[in-house]
Amino acid sequence: xxxxxxxxxxxxxxxxxxxxxxxxxxxxxxxxxxxxxxxxxxxxxxxxxxxxxxxxxxxxxxxxxxxxxxxxxxxxxxxxxxxxxxx
Numbered sequence: 001x002x003x004x005x006x007x008x009x010x011x012x013x014x015x016x017x018x019x020x021x022x023x024x025x026x027x028x029x030x031x032x033x034x035x036x037x038x039x040x041x042x043x044x045x046x047x048x049x050x051x052x053x054x055x056x057x058x059x060x061x062x063x064x065x066x067x068x069x070x071x072x073x074x075x076x077x078x079x080x081x082x083x084x085x086x087x
Contacts, residue, residue, distance in 0.1 A: 001079060009079045016071055020064050027060050 001009070031038065035049035043051045076082070 001081075005079060009075065009081070012075055013072070016068065016075075020068055023064060024061070027057055031057070 031049075031052050035053065038049035038052065039047035041048035046054075
């Protein structure tokens with residue numbers, strides 16, 4: 001891998017990580033900050049703030065992990081980076 005490819009790879013990795021970290025911060029802190037206002041909405045008969053605290057944030061965290069894994073695999077494949085363990 002050339003030096004410019006390596007720089008591009010790490011820039012894309014940093015941008016992905018920063019973007020998903022921003023999503024995590026928004027979900028974790030901003031949704032909790034506005035929980036009282038969100039409780040005015042109802043999902044499946046539960047207040048939205050309660051639902052997000054009990055179930056929604058966990059689902060979003062799993063989606064963040066899934067998306068990060070999928071995107072990093074495609075980046076690794078595009079730049080010819082292989083896992084240390086090969087099966």
